[in-house]
Amino acid sequence: MSNAIVFNIQGYSIHDGPGIRTTVFLKGCPLRCQWCQNPESQTSQCEALLHAELCEGCEGCVEPCPRGAREVVGRAMSVAEVFAELAKESLFYAHSGGGVTLSGGEPLFSPAFAAELLARCKQAGWHTALDTCGYASWHSVCQVLEHVDLVLFDLKHMDSRQHFAGTGMPNERILENARRICHELRVPMWARIPVIPGYNDSTDNMTATARFIAEELSPSLPVYLHPYHRFGEGKWEQFRRPAAHRRFDPPGESHLHGIRRLFESRGLNVFRGGEERE
């Protein structure tokens, strides 16, 4: 049975797919997005989070810290252990048409674990969703998507050089996986677009993104705009990786509205991340 490093299991999640869900967050991601809200998700090992305000710099620092200044993030869990946690919420799934969403980090970074866990969820009759940045081998995509009812697929930048500049990886494999998931595997998909001012919010890039979705994926794909927010900024200091982080400003409402109209002009149905679908 496979293990993975899990850094959060979040119950009563209502924005990661239909109904009431439990979202499982796995550590490990092939990208290094400069705006990442969960920098603790990027490495695939357990790691220490430092609460600097509690740390007194003691000599002979001991484990566990009596002041709670050092917290270990991530825990190795087996499929059976995670499934047992998920089963505690199964009544919610049944009554709301919800289920389980696997997120990260990047769940396709742990394909054997993801496939095994999602297969068990489907056997239990729960709806399954996968939240992915799309950067994975086609073999891993097929291995996992066999057990997935809905893919939440991130599109960060349409220009590969810009994609590399912001995430550390080019986008060709991501775009090709999106096309093949839509047209070969035919798994239902929601497109998720982080709106990062000064990085991907130009009219040119948003027009290219809307065109890609409408013409190369499907015009019936729901599009979710996720405006950048600053909630995760403090974590970069806590995980001692401030140099990898770039500060951005959240987008203004009128700017977001303009981006929304741009997508709607292509006939796409647009929602704000965290907004209920009608």
Ligand code: SF4
């Ligand atoms: S893909 Fe997601 S988890 Fe990975 S670095 Fe980017 S924002 Fe963070």
